Amino acid sequence: MTPIIAPSLLAADFANLQRDIELINRSDADWLHLDIMDGQFVPNISFGIPVCKAIARHAQKPLDIHLMINTPEAYLEAFQQCGAYNITVHLEACNHLHRVVHQIKELGCNAGVALNPHTPVSLLKDLINDIDLVCIMSVNPGFGGQKFINKTYDKVQELRDIIANSESNALIEIDGGVNLKNAPAILNAGGDVLVAGSFVFNAQDPAQIVSDLKNVPV
Numbered sequence: 001m002t003p004i005i006a007p008s009l010l011a012a013d014f015a016n017l018q019r020d021i022e023l024i025n026r027s028d029a030d031w032l033h034l035d036i037m038d039g040q041f042v043p044n045i046s047f048g049i050p051v052c053k054a055i056a057r058h059a060q061k062p063l064d065i066h067l068m069i070n071t072p073e074a075y076l077e078a079f080q081q082c083g084a085y086n087i088t089v090h091l092e093a094c095n096h097l098h099r100v101v102h103q104i105k106e107l108g109c110n111a112g113v114a115l116n117p118h119t120p121v122s123l124l125k126d127l128i129n130d131i132d133l134v135c136i137m138s139v140n141p142g143f144g145g146q147k148f149i150n151k152t153y154d155k156v157q158e159l160r161d162i163i164a165n166s167e168s169n170a171l172i173e174i175d176g177g178v179n180l181k182n183a184p185a186i187l188n189a190g191g192d193v194l195v196a197g198s199f200v201f202n203a204q205d206p207a208q209i210v211s212d213l214k215n216v217p218v
Helices: 014-026 049-058 076-081 097-106 152-166 183-189 206-214
Strands: 004-007 032-037 063-068 084-090 110-115 133-137 171-175 193-196
Touching (some): 004 032, 004 171, 004 206, 014 206, 049 076, 063 110, 076 097, 152 183, 193 206
Parallel strands (some): 004 193, 084 110, 133 171
């Protein structure tokens, strides 16, 4: 299976967002990944709804919105109105995850659930058939440019087994430290979606890096 590539705009040049969005528009990327951070759930603040609306005006790729925020259920409709294709919330931020997942789906978006590195994938067993996307954090969330956590491979394999056994259609997304060296192992473990930020936007030729990830040998 050819992987879905979702460059993370967190690593773009914020002074030239339109330029970098248009670069992704011209590339082989499938989605545009937006990390929304509130400075509480994670120790960083990125950008919010007004910037997302501005991004949506220029983006030609579906918006993969990753809410690294507390009480995400209060903002689902606002991000849906920004043009979200996927809305992903963190299991750790939701007291009533089943309800939040169905709120996302009722808005017409794909529902994603993200797991921090320390959170076991087994916690999703009872909900896996309701989820469209599981985002496994392969770094501690909050900052770009971190080193990939090798335990991620085991989590991907375990999640792939859960999905297969439940006959779920959920995609497995890997977010953090993804590059051409570890991408083959991620995909062989069962990953479907590769999120890459610094590795794409810090490259001399970001579009070529996207193409390389898209065509990585497995």
